[in-house]
Amino acid sequence: MLTERQLLILEAIIRDYTDIGQPIGSKALQQQLPIHVSSATIRNEMAFLERQGYITKEHSSSGRIPSIKGYRYYVDNIVKPTKLDKQSLGSIRHSFDSEFLKVDEIVEISARILSDLTSYTAIMLKPESTDLRLEGFRMVPIGNQQVMVILVASDGTVESQIFTIPQGISGDELELVIRVINDQVVGLPLNQVITKLHTALPILTQYLKHPNGFLDIFGSVLDKAVREQVYVGGRMNLLNFAQSNNVEQLKSLSALLNHVPNIDELIDANKDVSVRFGYELTDKVLANYSLISATYDDGHNGEGLIAILGPTNMPYAKMLGLLGAFRKELTARLIDYYHNFEG
Amino acid sequence: MLTERQLLILEAIIRDYTDIGQPIGSKALQQQLPIHVSSATIRNEMAFLERQGYITKEHSSSGRIPSIKGYRYYVDNIVKPTKLDKQSLGSIRHSFDSEFLKVDEIVEISARILSDLTSYTAIMLKPESTDLRLEGFRMVPIGNQQVMVILVASDGTVESQIFTIPQGISGDELELVIRVINDQVVGLPLNQVITKLHTALPILTQYLKHPNGFLDIFGSVLDKAVREQVYVGGRMNLLNFAQSNNVEQLKSLSALLNHVPNIDELIDANKDVSVRFGYELTDKVLANYSLISATYDDGHNGEGLIAILGPTNMPYAKMLGLLGAFRKELTARLIDYYHNFEG
DNA sequence: CTTAGCACTCAAATGGGTTAAGTGCTAAGA
DNA sequence: TCTTAGCACTTAACCCATTTGAGTGCTAAG
Numbered sequence: 001m002l003t004e005r006q007l008l009i010l011e012a013i014i015r016d017y018t019d020i021g022q023p024i025g026s027k028a029l030q031q032q033l034p035i036h037v038s039s040a041t042i043r044n045e046m047a048f049l050e051r052q053g054y055i056t057k058e059h060s061s062s063g064r065i066p067s068i069k070g071y072r073y074y075v076d077n078i079v080k081p082t083k084l085d086k087q088s089l090g091s092i093r094h095s096f097d098s099e100f101l102k103v104d105e106i107v108e109i110s111a112r113i114l115s116d117l118t119s120y121t122a123i124m125l126k127p128e129s130t131d132l133r134l135e136g137f138r139m140v141p142i143g144n145q146q147v148m149v150i151l152v153a154s155d156g157t158v159e160s161q162i163f164t165i166p167q168g169i170s171g172d173e174l175e176l177v178i179r180v181i182n183d184q185v186v187g188l189p190l191n192q193v194i195t196k197l198h199t200a201l202p203i204l205t206q207y208l209k210h211p212n213g214f215l216d217i218f219g220s221v222l223d224k225a226v227r228e229q230v231y232v233g234g235r236m237n238l239l240n241f242a243q244s245n246n247v248e249q250l251k252s253l254s255a256l257l258n259h260v261p262n263i264d265e266l267i268d269a270n271k272d273v274s275v276r277f278g279y280e281l282t283d284k285v286l287a288n289y290s291l292i293s294a295t296y297d298d299g300h301n302g303e304g305l306i307a308i309l310g311p312t313n314m315p316y317a318k319m320l321g322l323l324g325a326f327r328k329e330l331t332a333r334l335i336d337y338y339h340n341f342e343g
Numbered sequence: 344m345l346t347e348r349q350l351l352i353l354e355a356i357i358r359d360y361t362d363i364g365q366p367i368g369s370k371a372l373q374q375q376l377p378i379h380v381s382s383a384t385i386r387n388e389m390a391f392l393e394r395q396g397y398i399t400k401e402h403s404s405s406g407r408i409p410s411i412k413g414y415r416y417y418v419d420n421i422v423k424p425t426k427l428d429k430q431s432l433g434s435i436r437h438s439f440d441s442e443f444l445k446v447d448e449i450v451e452i453s454a455r456i457l458s459d460l461t462s463y464t465a466i467m468l469k470p471e472s473t474d475l476r477l478e479g480f481r482m483v484p485i486g487n488q489q490v491m492v493i494l495v496a497s498d499g500t501v502e503s504q505i506f507t508i509p510q511g512i513s514g515d516e517l518e519l520v521i522r523v524i525n526d527q528v529v530g531l532p533l534n535q536v537i538t539k540l541h542t543a544l545p546i547l548t549q550y551l552k553h554p555n556g557f558l559d560i561f562g563s564v565l566d567k568a569v570r571e572q573v574y575v576g577g578r579m580n581l582l583n584f585a586q587s588n589n590v591e592q593l594k595s596l597s598a599l600l601n602h603v604p605n606i607d608e609l610i611d612a613n614k615d616v617s618v619r620f621g622y623e624l625t626d627k628v629l630a631n632y633s634l635i636s637a638t639y640d641d642g643h644n645g646e647g648l649i650a651i652l653g654p655t656n657m658p659y660a661k662m663l664g665l666l667g668a669f670r671k672e673l674t675a676r677l678i679d680y681y682h683n684f685e686g
Numbered sequence: 687c688t689t690a691g692c693a694c695t696c697a698a699a700t701g702g703g704t705t706a707a708g709t710g711c712t713a714a715g716a
Numbered sequence: 717t718c719t720t721a722g723c724a725c726t727t728a729a730c731c732c733a734t735t736t737g738a739g740t741g742c743t744a745a746g
Contacts, residue, residue: 025708038720043709061709061726100504100560138483142495148503152485158505160491161443217443235579236597239590247587254579368739381689386740404695404739 002052007078008033009045010054014066014074018313023063068279071290071312075275081321088117092326096333103157103298103337108231110306110330115234117322120241120310122233123260127301129155129226132190137181139174147174151221153190155300156338159221190222232257241311243288252285257309267293267305273324277312288312292319294327298334306330345395350421351376352388353397357409357417361656366406411622414633414655418618424664431460435669439676446500446641446680451574453649453673458577460665463584463653465576466603470644472498472569475533480524482517490517494564496533498643499681502564533565575600584654586631595628600652610636610648616667620655631655635662637670641677649673 002010012033016024026039026046033042046064049055054070057063066074095113096106107124114122136152142162150160165174185193197215235257242250265281268274273294278286292314293307306327308319345353355376359367369382369389376385389407392398397413400406409417438456439449450467457465479495485505493503508517528536540558578600585593608624611617616637621629635657636650649670651662 023708027708039708040720040722041718044719047710057709059727061707062728063708099507100563102505136485138485138491140481140483140493142479142481142493142501143499146499148481148493148501150483150485150491156486156489158485158491160503162445162501164442220443236594239593239597244590244593245588247582250582250587251579254582366739370739382739383689383691383741384687387688390741400740402696404741405697406739 002049002054005035005037006045006049008035009042010049010066010070010074011078013055013064014070014078014316017065018315021313023058023065025063028063066313068277068312071277071316072280075316075320079316079320081324082317084321084325088322089325089329091117092329096329101337103155103334104229106330106333106337107229107304108233110326111231111233113233114306114308114322114326115237117326118308118310118319119234119237120308120314121235121237121257123257123305123307123309124231124233125260125263125305125307126229126231127296127298127304128228129153129157129190129301132157132226132301134186134188134190134193134222137178137186139178149217149221151218151225153225157225159225161217161221163217190226193222194219230260232260249285253289256285263305266291266307267295272327273320275316275320279312290314292316292323294323296327296331296334298331298338300338345392345397348378348380349388349392351378352385353392353409353413353417354421356398356407357413357421357656357659360408361658364656366401366408368406371406409656411620411655414618414620414659418659418663422660422663424667425660427664427668431665432668432672434460435672439672444680446498446677447572449673449676449680450572450647451576453669454574454576456576457649457651457665457669458580460669461651461653461662462577462580463651463657464578464580464600466600466648466650466652467574467576468603468606468648468650469572469574470639470641470647471571472496472500472533472644475500475569475644477529477531477533477536477565480521480529482521492560492564494561494568496568500568502568504560504564506560533569536565537562573603575603592628596632599628606648609634609650610638615670616663618659618663622655633657635659635666637666639670639674639677641674641681643681 009029012029013024016028016032026042029042029046030037030039046055049070050057050064053067054073055064056067058065092113095109101109104126107126111122111124114124133154134151135154136150138148138150138152140148140150142148145165147163147165148160149163150158152158181197185196188196194215197218235254238250238253242253244250261283265283266276268276273292276291276293278284278289278291281287288311289309290312291307291309293305295303295305297303306323308314308323310319352372355372356367359371359375369385372385372389373380373382389398392413393400393407396410397416398407399410399413401408435456438452444452447469450469454465454467457467476497477494478497479493481491481493481495483491483493485491488508490506490508491503492506493501495501524540528539531539537558540561578597581593581596585596587593604626608626609619611619616635619634619636621627621632621634624630631654632652633655634650634652636648638646638648640646649666651657651666653662
C-alpha cells in the first residue's frame with residue numbers, strides 16, 4: 001500500500017514524463033509537488049517506489065520513469081479523466097451533423113475525428129452484425145444493359161452494386177429472378193441467403209450460375225454488409241509518436257494497422273473504457289505503445305470498438321476524458337440513426 | 344556532345360547510384376564497364392562530365408553522383424524502359440479482373456497496385472468529367488421513411504444516396520417531384536442541374552427547400568460524380584524512400600499528398616510518360632524527389648493522370664517500363680468498361 | 687591518349703576528457 | 717523515527733583530436 005506522499009510522487013512522475021518524455025529527477029519533483037520536503041526525502045520515496053516496481057531508471061544515475069506496473073497502477077487507481085473541452089466537443093458534434101451519413105460513414109468519420117483530436121492513431125471497429133436478415137431486395141434498371149441491385153438489411157443498412165446483365169437474358173427472365181428472390185430469400189438471415197440461393201432454387205441456376213452473375217453480386221454485397229470492418233484514422237500520426245528513427249518498427253506497426261488481429265486480446269471486455277499496454281500483450285510489435293479502448297453499443301448489433309493507439313507515455317487523463325466523451329456522442333448519434341430509420 | 348565512352352560512364356553512374364545510393368568511384372566503375380581502361384582514364388572522363396555539369400561530388404574527395412542535369416539527360420536520351428516482367432503484368436491484370444468495378448474503384452485500385460509494385464507512392468487522378476449530362480434519375484423506396492436516390496450520368500457513372508423523407512410529404516407529392524425532375528433536368532449538363540432546380544422550378548421549392556432536402560442530396564451526389572478525384576496509394580511507402588530521419592519533411596510530404604496541388608506544373612503534357620524532378624519545381628517540398636507520370640485517356644472524358652512519387656535516384660528504366668505498361672492496361676480496362684456500358 | 691604513381695582531401699570512425707544531471711549513502715538534526 | 721545536508725559516485729552526452737580509408741587531381745612517362 002502506498003502512502004499519500006508516495007501517490008503524489010508517482011502521479012507527478014507519470015504526469016511529467018507523459019509531458020516532457022524525459023526521466024524525472026528528485027529536484028524537478030521537489031519544485032512542483034504541493035508538499036514541501038527536501039530532494040533527499042523524495043529520493044528516499046523514489047527508492048521505495050522503485051523497490052516496489054512502480055518506477056524504474058534508464059541507467060544507474062538517471063532520473064526515474066514509470067514502469068508498466070506504475071502505469072497500470074496509475075490508470076487503475078489514480079487517474080481522473082479530464083473533462084473534454086467545449087471546442088473539441090463541438091467539433092465532434094459538428095462532424096456528426098449531416099443527416100445523410102450511413103453507419104459505415106459515421107464509423108469512418110469517427111476514426112478521423114479521433115486521430116485529429118489526439119494526434120495519435122485511431123482504430124474503429126464496426127459492431128459485428130449478427131442475426132441480420134435480408135429485409136428488402138430491389139433491382140433498378142440503369143442503362144441499356146445494367147441494373148442496380150440493392151439489398152436492404154434489417155438494421156437499415158443498404159448496399160448496392162451495379163450489375164451488367166449477361167447477354168441473352170430477357171426481361172421476363174429477370175422478372176422471374178426478382179420474384180423468386182423476393183419470395184424465397186427476403187426475410188432470411190443474411191448468412192443463409194447465399195446457401196439458399198445455391199441449393200434450394202435449382203430452377204434459377206441457369207441464370208444465376210452465369211459467369212459473373214447474380215450469385216457473385218449477392219456474395220460480395222452481403223459480405224460488405226456483414227463483414228466486421230475496421231477503420232483506421234491518422235496512420236501518419238505514427239510519425240508523431242513512434243520511434244521515427246526505427247523505420248522497421250514503423251512499418252510493422254503500419255502493417256499491423258492493415259490487419260488488426262485478435263481484437264479480444266486487445267481490450268478488457270469488462271469495462272466501458274480500458275487501457276492496455278503493449279508490454280502486457282504477447283505480440284511484441286506493440287511494446288512501447290498503449291491502446292486506450294472503449295466499447296460502444298448502437299442498441300441494434302453487437303458492441304463496436306473505439307481505440308486510440310499511442311505511445312505508452314500518453315497523457316492518460318486527457319485521453320480517457322476524450323474517449324469517454326466521444327463514446328457517448330457516438331452512441332447517441334447511432335441511436336439517433338436507428339431512430340430515424342425506424343421512425 | 345558526349346562520346347560513346349562518356350555515355351557509358353554516365354549511365355553506369357546513374358544505374359549504380361540508383362541501385363546502392365552511394366557515390367560511385369572510378370575503381371568501382373572500372374570493374375563493371377564493358378570497356379577496359381584504367382581508373383585514371385575513367386577519372387579523366389568523370390572530370391569532363393563534371394565540368395559539363397552531368398555529375399557532381401558530395402565533397403572534394405568523394406565519388407560522383409548524378410546531377411539533375413545528368414538525370415535529365417539520362418531520362419531524355421539514354422534510358423531504355425525495361426520490359427515489365429510477366430508476374431507483375433499478371434498481377435495488374437488480376438487486380439482489374441472483376442467485372443463489377445466502377446471507374447472510381449478501378450482508379451483507386453490502380454493507386455494501390457502501383458504503389459505495391461514500385462514500393463513508392465502512387466497518385467492517380469480521375470479524368471475530369473467535362474460535359475457530362477444527367478442521363479437518368481431514379482428514386483427507390485427502401486424503408487418506411489427512406490428512399491434511395493440514384494443519379495446516372497451520361498458516361499455511365501452511377502451515384503446513389505439514401506434519403507430520409509421529411510415528415511409531412513405525401514406519396515403523391517413525391518410522385519410530382521419525380522415527374523418534374525425527370526421532365527425538367529434529366530438531359531441537362533450536370534453543372535446546370537442544381538441551378539435549374541433552384542431557379543426554374545419554384546413550384547417544387549416547398550419540398551426541395553426542406554432542411555436537408557433534395558437539393559442537398561442532389562448537390563452532394565452530383566459533386567461526387569463531377570469532382571476531380573485524387574487517389575493516393577502507398578502513403579506509408581514514404582517510409583521506404585523519404586529521409587526517414589527528418590520527420591518534419593515526412594509530414595510535409597504527407598500533407599502534400601492530401602492536397603495535391605498544381606497538377607499542371609507536375610507533368611509534361613506533351614508526353615505520354617514524363618519525368619519531373621523536384622529540383623525543377625518551384626515548390627521545394629519535392630526537392631530530393633522525382634515524379635514519373637503518365638496520362639491515360641478513357642476515350643470518354645479528359646485525360647487522367649498516373650504518377651509515381653519516389654526518390655530522385657529511382658531506377659528509372661524499371662519505373663518507366665512499369666508505368667508505360669500499366670498505362671496500357673488501365674486504358675484497355677477503361678475502354679472495356681465503357682464498351683460494356685454502351686454495349 | 688592512356689596510365690602508373692603519388693600527394694592531397696575529407697567523411698566517418700575511434701577514443702580520451704569534461705560536464706552536468708542525478709543517484710545512494712551517511713551522519714547529524716528534529 | 718523521520719528528514720535533510722553533504723558528498724562520493726555513475727553515466728550519457730558532448731567536445732575535440734587522431735586515425736583510417738576511399739577517392740580525387742595532377743604529373744610524367746609510355
